[in-house]
Amino acid sequence: MTPPVSAENVSRANGAQHGSHSAHAPRMIPVAPDQHVKRHAIDIKNLEVFYGKGRAVHGVNLQIAHGEVTAFIGPSGCGKSTILRCLNRMNDLIKHCQVRGSIKIHGADIYDRRTDVMELRKRTGMVFQKPNPFPKSIFDNVAYPLRIHGVRGKAVIAEKVEKSLRSAGLWEEVKDRLHVSALSLSGGQQQRLCIARAIAADPEVLLMDEPCSALDPIATKTVESLINELSKTITIVVVTHNMHQAVRVAHQTAFFYMGNLIEAGPTDKMFHNPEHQQTLAYVTGQFG
Amino acid sequence: MSAQQIATTENPFAGRSPGRRWISRGAMALCTFATAVALAVLFVVLAYIGIRGIEYMTPAFFTNLPLQSPEGMRNCIIGTVILVGLASVLGVPLGMLCGIYMAEYAGRGWFTYLTQLVMDLLAGTPTILLGVIAWQLVVVPMHQQSGWSGALALAFIMVPIVARASEEMLRLVPHPHREASAGLGASKSQTLFMVILPAAKAGIATGIMLAIARVAGETAPLLFTALGNDQAVYNPSEPYPSLTLKIWQYSQSAELAWRHQAWTAVLVLVAMVLVFTAAVRFAVRGRKVHVV
Numbered sequence: 001m002t003p004p005v006s007a008e009n010v011s012r013a014n015g016a017q018h019g020s021h022s023a024h025a026p027r028m029i030p031v032a033p034d035q036h037v038k039r040h041a042i043d044i045k046n047l048e049v050f051y052g053k054g055r056a057v058h059g060v061n062l063q064i065a066h067g068e069v070t071a072f073i074g075p076s077g078c079g080k081s082t083i084l085r086c087l088n089r090m091n092d093l094i095k096h097c098q099v100r101g102s103i104k105i106h107g108a109d110i111y112d113r114r115t116d117v118m119e120l121r122k123r124t125g126m127v128f129q130k131p132n133p134f135p136k137s138i139f140d141n142v143a144y145p146l147r148i149h150g151v152r153g154k155a156v157i158a159e160k161v162e163k164s165l166r167s168a169g170l171w172e173e174v175k176d177r178l179h180v181s182a183l184s185l186s187g188g189q190q191q192r193l194c195i196a197r198a199i200a201a202d203p204e205v206l207l208m209d210e211p212c213s214a215l216d217p218i219a220t221k222t223v224e225s226l227i228n229e230l231s232k233t234i235t236i237v238v239v240t241h242n243m244h245q246a247v248r249v250a251h252q253t254a255f256f257y258m259g260n261l262i263e264a265g266p267t268d269k270m271f272h273n274p275e276h277q278q279t280l281a282y283v284t285g286q287f288g
Numbered sequence: 289m290s291a292q293q294i295a296t297t298e299n300p301f302a303g304r305s306p307g308r309r310w311i312s313r314g315a316m317a318l319c320t321f322a323t324a325v326a327l328a329v330l331f332v333v334l335a336y337i338g339i340r341g342i343e344y345m346t347p348a349f350f351t352n353l354p355l356q357s358p359e360g361m362r363n364c365i366i367g368t369v370i371l372v373g374l375a376s377v378l379g380v381p382l383g384m385l386c387g388i389y390m391a392e393y394a395g396r397g398w399f400t401y402l403t404q405l406v407m408d409l410l411a412g413t414p415t416i417l418l419g420v421i422a423w424q425l426v427v428v429p430m431h432q433q434s435g436w437s438g439a440l441a442l443a444f445i446m447v448p449i450v451a452r453a454s455e456e457m458l459r460l461v462p463h464p465h466r467e468a469s470a471g472l473g474a475s476k477s478q479t480l481f482m483v484i485l486p487a488a489k490a491g492i493a494t495g496i497m498l499a500i501a502r503v504a505g506e507t508a509p510l511l512f513t514a515l516g517n518d519q520a521v522y523n524p525s526e527p528y529p530s531l532t533l534k535i536w537q538y539s540q541s542a543e544l545a546w547r548h549q550a551w552t553a554v555l556v557l558v559a560m561v562l563v564f565t566a567a568v569r570f571a572v573r574g575r576k577v578h579v580v
Contacts, residue, residue, distance in 0.1 A: 134487070148482065
């Protein structure tokens with residue numbers, strides 16, 4: 001799971017010691033001495049989320065590494081999905097939901113008033129718990145984000161659709177029936193279609209909200225290997241109820257409980273040698 | 289036999305109510321009977337219209353005007369089509385926008401509730417009253433009965449039907465579609481036009497169809513607005529010919545030939561609505577082929 005040493009990583013590590021990244025304290029994804037400092041894709045500071053008067057998230061600080069898979073784990077109602085949905089401001093759609101604190105993606109504060117939410121969501125794809133393809137053809141589903149963001153030209157769109165479907169590992173299964181309804185696909189295929197749709201507009205970050213919870217084990221395996229494949233180019237945050245899944249796919253894991261971030265770190269450490277008793281209790285199945 | 293023995297010999301799944309099966313059969317029979325009665329009434333009406341209408345139907349009915357010999361209702365057929373068309377042009381967009389507003393933008397607050405209430409009241413208002421309003425709004429200032437006033441009266445009838453149907457159909461579109469679209473960076477209007485409306489298309493089309501079928505048969509609101517016209521006049525600024533007005537006029541006539549013409553006119557009107565309804569259904573289904 002440890003990425004190979006590269007000149008780039010080393011130079012970033014040096015840079016971090018002298019400058020910008022050391023300013024990000026407290027660092028909630030600790031960097032072990034033998035690891036390389038990575039550029040942070042997402043920087044969450046003092047995040048608080050309220051639903052009406054109830055507080056769902058209590059001052060979370062978390063940095064999410066660039067180009068890695070980070071898993072959010074924790075029992076139901078711990079706030080992990082809420083935090084995920086803050087990352088592309090999907091919570092804006094919920095009435096009475098109020099967000100405080102700051103979230104920076106690649107240095108830009110997404111809750112700044114000048115932020116264009118549509119551009120933000122274009123750059124942070126999202127995959128939902130239940131596959132939610134549109135009642136359109138397979139092709140039109142994947143072409144949709146391209147069309148709404150002004151991509152014109154049949155050939156360009158067709159090429160992008162094929163590329164996305166290939167990346168989602170679905171191309172071979174659907175290339176002969178691109179114009180049949182997406183609803184005729186199986187659940188696992190639908191979810192991969194949704195992933196293809198989410199990555200069609202080349203997002204930098206992919207948010208996945210329990211992407212496998214509605215899938216059978218074989219489809220889950222396919223989606224997990226897809227996550228591994230995609231993480232080579234995209235930063236991925238995946239909320240999961242399945243701790244084995246976190247172990248299988250995530251480089252980093254963050255454990256939430258009752259709206260608090262309890263602990264975050266490399267997945268290996270989180271599952272074998274966590275610093276907090278609560279984390280240990282959760283990952284060993286004593287509650288949750 | 290002891291109680292124990294009975295328990296072992298009887299079917300333990302027999303259930304508590306031995307009459308249950310008979311009650312079920314009785315209820316089923318009642319439902320079937322009610323359906324049959326309703327269908328029978330419809331069938332009798334349609335059959336009677338069909339028999340009487342065809343009996344007096346002549347080619348002249350479709351080619352000639354009311355005061356020609358032999359008499360016909362060409363202008364009334366065309367007039368009804370144009371009148372309903374004008375009413376649709378006015379009423380359908382207004383009704384759809386209203387429905388879209390209620391379902392997508394207004395939320396579930398008191399204003400939506402009030403709008404729904406007003407729409408339902410409007411839908412239940414006697415149509416002759418809507419005719420009076422159109423008369424006051426158009427006929428009085430123009431000093432003349434006209435196609436415009438008739439179309440406006442019919443549009444008033446269409447708006448609440450189209451609005452409520454659109455609203456209900458839009459509300460039926462699953463929320464995850466909206467979430468998925470927003471999550472991809474679509475604006476609200478993009479989501480509406482590219483995802484929600486296409487998904488609700490068939491249902492909204494059915495609502496529009498119902499509204500059109502409904503106003504095609506309206507007479508009362510046209511009595512003092514469109515007024516009727518025996519000439520081939522299709523300028524909406526003048527009194528306008530309409531099949532329903534002609535049916536109303538001829539059906540209470542002492543002239544037997546006119547009453548016969550009224551039967552044919554009824555058949556033609558029913559056939560027009562049926563053909564139109566079937567065509568729209570077919571068209572909507574045709575475009576939905578790839579949607580399972």
